[in-house]
Amino acid sequence: MRLKQLFYLCLFIGVLSTVIVGCDDDDDFQPFDHAAQAVIDDEALVNYLKTHYYNEDLDSIKEVDNSQTPFFDNISTMVVEENEITYNLYYIVTEEGVGYQPSKIDRVLTTYRGELLDGTVFDFRNSIAVGNPWFSLQSVIKGWSYGFTHFKAGNNISMPGAPIEFEDIGEGFLFIPSGLAYLNSGSGAVPPNAPLVFTVGLHDAVPEDHDSDNVASNLEDIDGDGDLLNDDTDSDGIPDYLDVDDDGDGTNTIDEDANGDGDPTNDDTDGDGIPDYLDSDS
Template structure:
């Protein structure tokens, strides 16, 4: 059994929604929208000035070298402190983010990358955070308590600002251990700081804590993640969205391997001219693979194409083909941390079969198919059948 899933459920049960969404603390009001490009220039100028006039220290509590707590203060003339902009301990990085028909260059610091896996911008994460204004006033904090958030930027129940969805994938999770009292401790987790223009934060929304059009700073720690499979159905009657999934987790549908998955069709006003190459769309039908039930457009759903034949589930002729009804992305070995469950899956999602024809005297067709050979399930690289529109065969 996946240990994380168990703890993740427990964590969800104890979490209360916090003010990162700015929907649950002060009453939020809106003001007339400013031009995004003009506002970004002003925000970027403010952020650069902040980086050049403030310094940062990373604090670890006694006996807790993993803390990576961040303290940022304004430089006082003659105090000898080096600005965030000029310090060399942590490289100041930027990430281009397309939104609101402009490209933001978001500054961030990696204090520690992390030792585990990086989330995509559509996964769920367990993290802690502290949010401050450019005055260094704290407007929100989790006080180092781990909280759960959905990074999925297109969810109706959106829980995070866009900047989080874009920067958290630059970090990796840590590893966890549990003591005799059930207390989970993380080590090696990713930690960093992101400096967000208002267009990727709360923009025109205003509350007592955050004025409208305000750039903000978040120091964050990434502890754990849950991989998501976000294909969904929409109720014609209510418009409610229900996640169904296609059997392939989002992170494996990141065809270009950049760590991000986008659906620019969701809002043509916000994303009218997206840069080429950012969308992972195998069949070019305008639906990104992570939201597409038929990734290759061959008329067969991905779920159907990755389903094992009934005779290849469990122990067959002394061979353990795995208990799942679906092929994993790649073959799996047994997890030694779960001694009561055998996760062995010797076959991954196959490619189009390359074995002998049923009747070698006739051409390959729907009624004269090739046989699968073991290499079809394991060869690397291989074009998996749910991404190959030439298979299954079309019936004549």
């Protein structure tokens, strides 16, 4: 019996030693260098932009092989800061659109085709009549959140009882570094560290009102820095875009609509230049 106990004790010590040695391997762990990857991605995207163009007849992206105009000749650049890393988000607006221009927290109704730089199509939506093609720009990759702010929605020409239809939609391309997409983890058919190319059509867009207070969330960025999380008028720990009583005066924002027009932003009872819903002594 004692020999058996001694055997299990030795076995336990052996396993414990293995675990401890295995843990020591963590000392070799190196965090992923996202800043370095951003540089690699940018070089790959610039090369792609200089060597590819859109073939309108084929509705596809092709390599330049003659005198075609490469994407690079018409490119626009948006510099994006995420997690203290600077990224270049490239885009082309081929059709501006005529309707609402979304902020990066709104909802969009869109068709799209997503490709890798080697031309592999990993995702697409050709119709707004199938499934639910609405996307919250807060719940998608950052390249979409920022990229769609450069387009406007179209004009709804749908007829009663007929499929939904828009004309004069916003159209163009987004060229997204992996740091504003799926990073070094990838997703489904998208491998790690993959820059992405999207051909997009913005059919419709609507402003979000996350706290249902009749003030669009994109208007609750009081300091105008593009970050909704640091705007908290009554300092209650709840950012204004999620706070039903922005100024903390006990009257909900939606009820601070003195003229009854459904818009709390244009009511200033005491004439001090601060709308009532942000003025605790109004």
